[in-house]
Ligand SMILES: Cc1cc2nc3c(=O)[nH]c(=O)nc-3n(C[C@H](O)[C@H](O)[C@H](O)COP(=O)(O)OP(=O)(O)OC[C@H]3O[C@@H](n4cnc5c(N)ncnc54)[C@H](O)[C@@H]3O)c2cc1C
């Protein structure tokens with residue numbers, strides 16, 4: 001039986017197991033929207049800006065490990081997706097972006113709302129397609145999903161001219177893909193794994209540096225086995241957080257610009273560094289020439305181009321983390337590394353990075369800590385970008401994978417709310433908290449309407465410091481407190497939320513933090529809390545840009561008083 | 573570019589619209605210093621062959637190879653710089669010629685075993701094939717007569733001897749050791 005292009009697309013999405021599409025309509029995708037109700041399996045969530053659709057698909061993908069789907073019309077709709085696609089690209093998130101295009105006869109004529117979105121997205125997608133025949137749609141969708149989720153994941157865009165949606169063709173969903181130029185190496189090379197094992201077995205001061213690749217690969221048990229068997233401390237990147245339980249005695253938390261002082265110290269002294277599924281971003285490494293100066297580096301990554309790109313590597317292993325670690329773990333011998341662990345513990349004691357200073361003021365760190373305590377760590381935290389992001393990374397302990405969702409590579413302010421919506425849609429039974437900056441929140445604030453319309457029960461905690469805080473901190477430290485364009489005069493966020501039909505609370509008093517968080521948790525629907533926090537609080541520790549990880553600026557109040565909190569956590 | 577640092581890559585790419593754009597977009601975005609690209613059909617239907625010359629002094633050639641390999645439509649990339657290769661480039665040079673200089677130009681062209689393929693009252697078009705040095709020297713010699721136009725194809729290259737076509741079968745998962753890149757021709 002013949003079907004229209006729109007039907008073929010929908011059938012193909014159903015075959016791929018898609019359950020939700022985040023989208024926004026317009027002229028060129030109207031035939032598709034007209035067809036959507038025939039496929040009730042495909043839930044459509046109407047966003048209020050296409051950037052929100054892309055972030056929601058990304059948040060959905062990160063929370064579930066499945067492919068997220070977003071949809072936009074041609075021209076401005078497609079252009080509005082760009083930031084979200086770039087964000088997914090830099091953080092290797094599997095997202096399918098479907099865009100409408102002007103009808104085939106109009107292509108190249110600068111027709112109304114025509115934009116070359118496949119041209120625009122070449123550098124920010126893993127691959128993209130312009131589909132010129134309805135009969136090609138099924139194969140394209142099959143390939144697109146395969147490419148998006150296989151190997152190193154990433155976004156794939158499918159651009160479909162309006163008249164292709166109405167063109168009729170036979171529907172046959174291919175069983176297999178056949179893409180000769182797309183190959184993934186899963187198994188690591190045995191002799192390289194052997195070399196790595198020997199290096200690890202001989203090392204005196206090993207550290208593991210684990211990244212998002214561990215999460216993507218689902219290799220938590222394997223990573224834990226390696227760390228425990230050979231007693232190797234585990235440090236993660238920002239995006240690797242959650243790939244190893246943070247309450248584990250061997251967990252040293254995050255590396256990098258705002259990483260834990262003791263983690264950075266361990267990297268600086270290590271004799272062997274086992275980098276697993278991470279890409280040596282400069283926020284993680286500091287000045288590259290001074291990175292891990294005493295270490296032989298083993299790098300496990302599924303993308304051969306990541307090896308040796310930023311940092312010299314002694315033992316490269318191309319492959320999937322899970323597969324490689326399974327083999328490696330067989331060859332790694334049991335060790336204790338007592339001296340080394342003792343040294344690390346000493347640093348941890350002398351440089352307690354996550355101490356919250358004692359004060360009656362409402363501190364942003366305190367808010368995060370209380371969210372952790374009230375939720376007992378059972379929450380997905382989706383962050384904005386800036387100080388709020390770093391505090392969320394430092395003061396919450398992530399013991400499960402996919403519980404911290406953050407825009408790392410692009411650092412997209414405004415990611416938090418739409419990505420949290422996507423995460424909540426994908427994981428309806430989990431508590432999802434968006435930790436927002438007062439600046440970034442206003443970049444995608446319109447998605448409050450999305451949450452309200454579909455009753456998507458995200459909880460929003462704004463860390464309202466009245467500043468573009470992260471930039472203000474740089475101005476304070478590097479530009480003599482010349483606060484240009486960083487003070488914010490904000491709207492009343494609670495009233496804004498209420499106007500969207502979402503209840504909210506403002507908290508200015510430390511003593512009300514817990515009660516407010518509990519209120520939000522009890523409410524059956526989206527809820528916003530505007531935490532008016534100390535305006536000039538800084539993120540510490542810090543490694544200034546251009547410095548090595550050894551040059552750590554620690555909190556001025558460090559060693560003054562240690563706040564232990566009510567939770568027992570080993571990396572305090 | 574120092575000729576010693578030049579590296580030659582050969583890529584087999586799917587013959588589809590937009591592929592050249594993907595490749596050139598990659599070079600620009602990653603700040604790869606590319607001296608020339610020549611593209612044309614290969615012996616395999618549906619696949620084009622690109623010869624890319626990279627300056628190894630300013631560009632990490634291994635990164636170029638790996639990043640190119642990530643482009644879905646790039647089926648295979650190999651670095652043939654270490655192999656024994658033949659490399660050729662074609663140039664057309666339109667040179668100013670008067671009755672008094674014409675014979676001297678023809679003499680030079682003959683020495684280079686180049687051809688004159690167009691003769692007009694005030695000019696000649698010279699066609700020359702060879703390696704880069706040969707084209708450079710001929711061009712330099714002709715310059716003093718006045719070169720009106722120069723068009724060069726960029727280098728194309730092939731590995732010498734019995735080695736056969738570039739293997740487009742997926743590699744075994746052993747990429748650490750440099751993979752055997754050229755399939756040996758079957759001995760009869
Ligand atoms: C304001 C701000 C501050 C920041 N500060 C820090 C900081 O202090 N410390 C820090 O670490 N980061 C920081 N970041 C984040 C940083 O920019 C990077 O996004 C982050 O370091 C990247 O982490 P990653 O390499 O683990 O993940 P990704 O960038 O997602 O890379 C994942 C890697 O894993 C590989 N991979 C994927 N799947 C597999 C698989 N199955 N098997 C094997 N390999 C696989 C990929 O090829 C890739 O190389 C900050 C970001 C912002 C916005």
Ligand SMILES: Cc1ncc(C[n+]2csc(CCOP(=O)(O)OP(=O)(O)O)c2C)c(N)n1
Pocket residue numbers: 384385386387388389410411412413436437438439440441463465467468469470471
């Ligand atoms: C879209 C975008 N524009 C600009 C920046 C640069 N930037 C990084 S952090 C930051 C400040 C963020 O302010 P806010 O959202 O209030 O968060 P805070 O740092 O105060 O927690 C800015 C402007 C960015 N990351 N993203």
Ligand SMILES: [Mg+2]
Pocket residue numbers: 437438439463464465466467468469
């Ligand atoms: Mg702020």
